[in-house]
Amino acid sequence: MNLHDTIAASDDVVSREVNGEAVLLDLASGQYFGLNAVGSAIWQILGDAPVTMAALCDEVEAEFDAPRDVIEADVSELIEELAMAGLITRKAA
């Protein structure tokens, strides 16, 4: 994953925070997904506006106490999962 790639939440997804965790509904497929607290924080950032991977990692780093390399690996893994599920779009740098 390139840190300069731009990530955006899909227009086909509606989400709602339920007791601190996000529940996503993909309107295109009718499937729903649950995110844990970290995933929910990332989704909230994505929901505001498209963001680069680097900026996304910056925001996560500011919020969670973890080494940068761990954050980049974890964010990258989640973004891959969200992309596979069709919940985000990616624009290569």
Next chain:
Amino acid sequence: MTAMRREKPRLQEPMGTPAYDQWMTPDGEAKAGFYRTSGGILVRFYGEADFEISDNGAVRCSPALGADQSIAENLFANAIKPMLANYNGGLNLHGSAVADAQGGLAFLGQSRSGKTTLAGACGGAGMAFVTEDVTELKQDSGQSQRRYWLQPKAPELRLFADSAQHLLGAAADDWDEGAKHSASLNPDMAVQNTPVPLRAIFLLGDGSAQAVQITLLTSQNALSQMLQHSFVLDVEDKARLKAHFARLADLAMDVPCFALDYPRDYSALPQVIAAVRAAALESPVQ
């Protein structure tokens, strides 16, 4: 209030365009298709009736040729009206409800999951019958803590023959076993005539449990399960769907929701009712 204009029965000609949404039965068969027309939306219940819903909300119904004429009225009351109500900001779910002094209990589930039979059995066990098949909720608006009020509906059960015989002693020997029929409640069953606050929601499983199983769901799980039991007219109207999703999320956070499964055996119903009432009483008021 939504009214329906009834047209003459007609042949269900092919629509010419693909459905943008379908309702499927638990067996995987298409029950209804949703089509866009020049004037709005046509909901076709295959072999039963077409409902044309205009952009201004007017509803015209054309029963299918050869279909039982009472089906159209039932489909209007139990599918079209709740869909239109949700489209306009309401909260209607596919389920039945009963009440006692502690509040109302709603049973949500797929078709043929036993919602009505359980509600009828609760009625026979001293609880008051509130509604069947469609559970309409209205939210408190003037309180700091949101509350949901179950809206009572006409005291009638729509049951398959075996359930009617078990619950009501109804003479159902000549009923078509594959179809639901309307049956009046026994006169000794209590009926809730006024709105009652919702105490808990139970989401019915598929009956594979060997014994009564009740599990308190997280709000996230409750929301994802309730989505399957709501009435949505236009799955492509993102703004309305988002608002509906938000209303369901509030409900999932505000009201305790349980997964409920039990063997579909009439003799198990007293035990199910006792377990359901106990779970509702012990559940945290959220």
